[in-house]
Amino acid sequence: SPTHRIAPSLLSADFARLGDEVRNVIEAGADWIHFDVMDNHYVPNLTFGPMVCSALKPHARRADGTAVPIDVHLMVEPVDALAQLFADAGADYISFHPEASGHVHRSVQAIRARGCKPGLVFNPATPLDVLDWTIDEIDLILIMSVNPGFGGQSFIDSALRKVEAARRRIEASGRDIRLEVDGGIKADNIARVAAAGADTFVAGSAIFGKPDYRAVIADMRRALEA
Ligand code: DX5
Ligand code: ZN
Secondary structure: OOOOEEEEEHHHOOHHHHHHHHHHHHHOOOOOEEEEEEEOOOOOOEOOOHHHHHHHHHHOEOOOOOEOOEEEEEEOOOOHHHHHHHHHOOOOEEEEOHHHOOOHHHHHHHHHHOOOEEEEEEOOOOOOHHHHHOHHHOOEEEEEOOOOOOOOOOOOOHHHHHHHHHHHHHHHHOOOOEEEEEOOOOOOOHHHHHHOOOOEEEEOHHHHOOOOHHHHHHHHHHHHHO
C-alpha cells in the first residue's frame, strides 16, 4: 500500500560516514530517516545529539530536492530541553517515552508549538493507558518491539497484540496518526507487523547490516505488498 513508510535507523549506519549513509539509504528507497537519540541515562547507550541532526538535515533530500522526514526517537530523560533543540535542528517528528517526562501532555504540546509532529513511544512492558488523555494531541504512536538501547535485537512477539490495540485506538480517535514499530524488523516478519495494523517500519541492522540497501528495502516492500 502507498501509505507504508520504511524508516531506516541510523543507529546501525557507519557513524564515520553518516552524511553518505543518509544519502545512500534515501537513494535506496527510504521514506523517512529514523534518528535514535540515546543519553546513557534513560537507556544504557550514547549516540548523537541535535548538532549531528542539523548537520545531516541538508543530506535528507531526494534527488528531486524534496525533503525526507527526520523521525527523531528520543530515548532521553528528561525530555523537554532536548526536544526543543531537536525541533530547532530540523526534526520533523519528535517522539519520546512517557516515563521520561514528568508532564507528558505539556511535552507533547511543546513539541507541536515548535512546529514538529509529536509522538509517544511504548516500551514492551508499558501499557497504552497514557493514550486515554493524549491521543488527540499526537501524530505518531511508536510501539517498541525490543527494549530500547541497542540495535540488532530479536523482535518481541507480544508487540503484535499491542500494535493491534494501538490501531483500534487510532480508529476510534478518527485522527490521522501514524503507527510505527521499532526493533527486530526484517523482510521476513514485516508483513506480520503490517497485518497487526502498523503503517511505518523502523529497521536498523536489517538494512545497514547488508551491503545492498536497495535490495533489502525492495524485499520489504514486496513483503508488504504480497
Ligand atoms: C533501539 C532503537 C531502534 C534500533 C532498531 O533502541 O530504537 O531504532 O535501531 O534496530 P534493529 O532494527 O536492528 O532492531
Ligand atoms: Zn528507534
